[in-house]
Amino acid sequence: MYAPKVSDRVSDLDTPSMIVDLDLMEANIQKLMAKLLPTGVDIRPHLKTTKSAVLAQKLAAAGAKGGCVAKLSEAEVIAAAGFDDLLITCEIIGPVKVKRLVALYQKHRKIRIVIDNAKGATAINDALAASGIEEPISVLVDLDVGLHRTGVAAGEPALALARHIAGLNHLKIIGVQGYEGHLQHLHDRADRESQCLASMKTLTETADALRQAGHDIQVVTTGGTGTAEFCVTVPGVTEVQPGSFIFMDTDYRNAVGRHYGNSLTILSTVVSRQGPRAVTIDAGLKSLTTDSGLAECKDARYVYGVLGDEQGSLVWEEGTPDLDVGDVVEMIPSHIDPTINLHDFYYAYRNGVIEEIWAVDSRGKVQ
Ligand code: PLP
Numbered sequence: 163m164y165a166p167k168v169s170d171r172v173s174d175l176d177t178p179s180m181i182v183d184l185d186l187m188e189a190n191i192q193k194l195m196a197k198l199l200p201t202g203v204d205i206r207p208h209l210k211t212t213k214s215a216v217l218a219q220k221l222a223a224a225g226a227k228g229g230c231v232a233k234l235s236e237a238e239v240i241a242a243a244g245f246d247d248l249l250i251t252c253e254i255i256g257p258v259k260v261k262r263l264v265a266l267y268q269k270h271r272k273i274r275i276v277i278d279n280a281k282g283a284t285a286i287n288d289a290l291a292a293s294g295i296e297e298p299i300s301v302l303v304d305l306d307v308g309l310h311r312t313g314v315a316a317g318e319p320a321l322a323l324a325r326h327i328a329g330l331n332h333l334k335i336i337g338v339q340g341y342e343g344h345l346q347h348l349h350d351r352a353d354r355e356s357q358c359l360a361s362m363k364t365l366t367e368t369a370d371a372l373r374q375a376g377h378d379i380q381v382v383t384t385g386g387t388g389t390a391e392f393c394v395t396v397p398g399v400t401e402v403q404p405g406s407f408i409f410m411d412t413d414y415r416n417a418v419g420r421h422y423g424n425s426l427t428i429l430s431t432v433v434s435r436q437g438p439r440a441v442t443i444d445a446g447l448k449s450l451t452t453d454s455g456l457a458e459c460k461d462a463r464y465v466y467g468v469l470g471d472e473q474g475s476l477v478w479e480e481g482t483p484d485l486d487v488g489d490v491v492e493m494i495p496s497h498i499d500p501t502i503n504l505h506d507f508y509y510a511y512r513n514g515v516i517e518e519i520w521a522v523d524s525r526g527k528v529q
């Protein structure tokens with residue numbers, strides 16, 4: 163069976179393959195840590211990007227404190243792989259999920275959850291009560307700071323929800339989450355900053371209001387790759403959750419610039435010639451996502467187009483060297499998280515040689 167190994171050359175990989183430039187990835191991690199760690203704010207990277215326990219460990223070794231996952235099923239897999247200091251940033255709703263949460267918490271007491279409604283809180287509390295687990299699970303009130311995706315509204319609704327949770331013995335409020343996802347990709351930096359600071363005002367004022375109402379708010383968590391640098395300047399913010407910075411994508415590069423490099427690409431082979439300045443490559447919708455625009459060839463002279471599930475096109479202008487059947491190109495994803503979710507393994511290389519191979523542990527874990 164085909165099974166690439168450490169010390170193989172990248173040029174020997176079959177395609178499409180997901181490859182990581184280790185020098186660039188390590189530089190991204192160092193840049194983020196150098197910028198954010200001195201502020202004293204905790205960094206809890208969002209593992210919805212990497213979906214990898216090994217990368218969670220690497221981030222922790224560089225100074226991160228725990229990790230976030232989006233879904234319960236991601237938490238199950240990453241915790242089982244040995245990394246269980248996890249905040250699940252999506253609401254856990256419905257009897258099947260609640261049961262799975264209790265089973266996960268049975269084994270992994272560091273798991274933290276977010277809650278934005280009383281019904282969800284009661285269901286989790288009741289299931290924990292029935293399980294016989296005495297230690298209450300750590301809960302963050304999920305606050306809407308402008309994204310209008312999840313989160314309770316600031317003011318009285320947040321206070322009422324916290325009062326409800328405080329009345330439930332198996333839940334322990336430890337903080338507030340307010341994720342400003344609608345701001346991450348704003349191209350105008352000043353606009354991104356000012357809107358972020360407005361969201362942070364809602365978040366930190368709510369944290370203060372909850373404290374005044376008697377809740378023990380220790381964690382105030384927020385931020386992503388596009389805003390973390392602003393979030394950490396706000397007194398009262400204790401934790402940020404950037405994810406994409408480790409690999410980046412063209413969408414983030416276009417929005418926030420080239421401070422972090424595009425360290426992950428999809429290796430692809432030219433499989434057919436379709437005209438004097440057009441070829442077909444073996445990377446289509448199943449290898450590169452298109453929700454945030456089209457992927458780009460690392461060599462920007464060749465422009466990508468989608469040709470369906472399995473293939474894409476590259477076209478070029480006159481005067482550009484021809485691509486031919488068998489040539490191999492590198493494609494930069496337009497949206498990193500869902501692109502990674504299409505692949506089984508990362509092949510991480512330095513100087514053209516594979517140094518490490520990581521499984522995409524929580525690939526497909528959307529429940
Ligand atoms: N926090 C939450 C709740 C998110 O949903 C996301 C991404 O969608 C992030 C943090 C990380 O954002 P990014 O990958 O843009 O850094």
Ligand code: MN
Nearest residue numbers: 497498499500
């Ligand atoms: Mn994303």
